[in-house]
Amino acid sequence: MTELDLMRMTMIVGITLAAFIYQRTRLLSGGLMTGGYLGILITAGSWGDVLGWAVASVVCYLIVKTLTYLVALPKAWLLMIAIVSSALIHAGAVLISGGKGGQDPVFLGSVEVVIAGGMYLTPGLTAYDLARQGWIRTVGVVALIAGITAGVTFGISAIGNIAAPTLPLTNPVSLVYTDVSFPIVMLICIATAEAMRLSFGWGSGGIIGSVFFIELLSWESFFVIIGLTAVTVIVTNVLKRYFIMTPRQWFQFTMILGAMVAWIGLSVGTYFGIEAAAVPGAYALEPLLAVGLISSDVARYGTWKTVAGKAIVLSTVFFTNLMIIQNDPDSVRWIALIVAGIVIVYLIGFIYVRKGWLHARKVGEQFPLLPPVKV
Structure with missing residues (x-):
């Protein structure tokens, strides 16, 4: 070991x-x-x-x-x-x-x-x-x-x-992030992923996975991770036919299963000299957590909502990092525009929260103590 x-x-x-x-x-x-x-x-x-x-x-x-x-x-x-x-x-x-x-x-x-x-x-x-x-x-x-x-x-x-x-x-030396760009990218990534979840009910396949995919810079390795995710999703869907668990328990199970599938799959691929598996296999924890998180989001939100959310988060991470690395005067404006877009998405989600407040107030005014109970 x-x-x-x-x-x-x-x-x-x-x-x-x-x-x-x-x-x-x-x-x-x-x-x-x-x-x-x-x-x-x-x-x-x-x-x-x-x-x-x-x-x-x-x-x-x-x-x-x-x-x-x-x-x-x-x-x-x-x-x-x-x-x-x-x-x-x-x-x-x-x-x-x-x-x-x-x-x-x-x-x-x-x-x-x-x-x-x-x-x-x-x-x-x-x-x-x-x-x-x-x-x-x-x-x-x-x-x-x-x-x-x-x-x-x-x-x-x-x-x-x-x-x-x-x-x-x-x-491995990062070809993508710098000491300064990484913390900003992480913050933007987390804020974007949470905005997708709260406002649209879309998954993002995990925050760590989004940052990791940009780090890989390899379509072959990307599809290796997707393949391991597909195996995890298929196994989980089969087991759901025979076992009943709460959503939290399925999330925990999927995380464990995804980590094991990724560990075994990447180790086997690396052993046989498959370059597409050796690249992500050089990273200790990212592929294990990424596979589990993407699989759990697919199970919770559905494939297309997870793909849409992941695409938006990945694009935001890539563009933010690119602007910081370029260090151009216009970069600050573009990053500010990204932040403004994220705030707008949160405001959209907050509209639904406010509707809930108004509904609760209306019900409270109509039934000051408790709603009538039929005996």
Whole structure:
């Protein structure tokens, strides 16, 4: 087992533990990948990043709780606010530090996209669960998953005489992103994906997958990931005929299945010298998470809504990164136009929220206490 495989195993163990705990107790884990992500940080000795995750989670929690007292927003909007707040906090920290946030120094490609992506996303996911089920339950579950995951990783590395994952890994040099463009791209990507979900009910196949596809710069590798996704979707659809689970349980199962399919498929393809599989196979976590996220969105939103959402997010990511790299005076105007477009999409979604408010007010005025009950 290589260091790359050990990193993949750590994440899959974390996701599986989160799914198992939810199945047995219905307790949420602050985001499906949070425990595995923290397990990776612990095994790598990146305690500063663990502290950064905790601080960002608390700040996002305070933002969400404050809004719940001020505005009656649906749960989906509160989740969006938590995630976007998390991305904004980390992107701001990275840019203030000159693009050297998260694991320093920053190496793009391979694990770094996901590790940095973890710091952009997991504090918001954790904050949302903290607001929903409380501190003791959420922190307890996250700590349990992170501890067990780190213990398993240390045990396997000791048995196999392998060094535990270190951050950053020696990664392929990014041909797409820079230290400055990456945090801005992540923020725009997250905001766009959430806008598609809230306003139109479209999936995006996961935020990490969108950034990863642009990084690949290879149509052959792109179709390899799509092929692995198709296998995951087909297997999941077949199993749905025989098993009944909640939407959250199917999401968790699809994430685990997609990660395993991607790991096995890319390993086999790389072993036989298939270049289209070797390129994405050089990345530790992105392909595993991308396959699971795209598959779960296809199952939830449908193929065409996921394809449409993914196309918009990919186009936004590509164009934003291109404008930043070109560093042209007009680039700022184009990025401002992109941001304005995203805000407009959110406003479209907010119209439906306002309609819900008006309907609730009308019903409340008509039935001050409770609607009449037929006996």
